[in-house]
Amino acid sequence: MNISHIEHLGIAVKSIDACLPYYEQVLGLKCYNIEVVEDQKVKTAFFQVGQTKIELLEPTSEESTIAKFIEKKGEGIHHIAFAVPDVAGALAEADSKGVQLIDKAPRSGAEGLNIAFLHPKSTCSVLTELCDHK
Numbered sequence: 001m002n003i004s005h006i007e008h009l010g011i012a013v014k015s016i017d018a019c020l021p022y023y024e025q026v027l028g029l030k031c032y033n034i035e036v037v038e039d040q041k042v043k044t045a046f047f048q049v050g051q052t053k054i055e056l057l058e059p060t061s062e063e064s065t066i067a068k069f070i071e072k073k074g075e076g077i078h079h080i081a082f083a084v085p086d087v088a089g090a091l092a093e094a095d096s097k098g099v100q101l102i103d104k105a106p107r108s109g110a111e112g113l114n115i116a117f118l119h120p121k122s123t124c125s126v127l128t129e130l131c132d133h134k
C-alpha cells in the first residue's frame with residue numbers, strides 16, 4: 001500500500017468545546033480548523049502534530065455513527081488513518097488480500113481528502129482509514 005505516515009487519529013468526543021481546553025491549553029496544540037461534515041453527521045476539529053493530525057469527532061445527530069460509537073464504547077480513539085499515494089489502489093490491494101471493506105470505492109472526507117474505511121473485523125479491531133490528497 002506504500003503507507004507514508006499516520007495521516008490522523010480520529011477521536012470520538014461528546015463535545016469539541018469541552019475538549020478544546022485540554023488540547024490547546026494543556027498540550028499547547030492549536031485547533032486550526034473546525035468543520036461540519038454534513039453527510040457524516042459530525043463536527044470535526046483538527047490539530048497538527050508533526051506530520052500527523054488529531055481529528056476530534058463530535059456527533060451532530062443521534063443517527064451519526066460517532067454517536068453510536070460513543071453509546072457503545074464511550075469516548076476515545078475511534079480510528080487510525082494512514083496516508084497512501086493512491087486510496088483506490090490500496091483498497092484493491094486490501095480487497096485482493098481478503099480484507100472486508102466498508103467503502104468499496106474512495107469517497108470525499110474532511111479537508112478535501114479521498115478516504116475509504118476497512119472493516120474492524122479484518123483489521124485486528126481497529127477501524128482503519130486510508131486517505132490520499134488526490
Ligand code: ZN
Pocket residue numbers: 008009010055079081129
Ligand atoms: Zn478520519
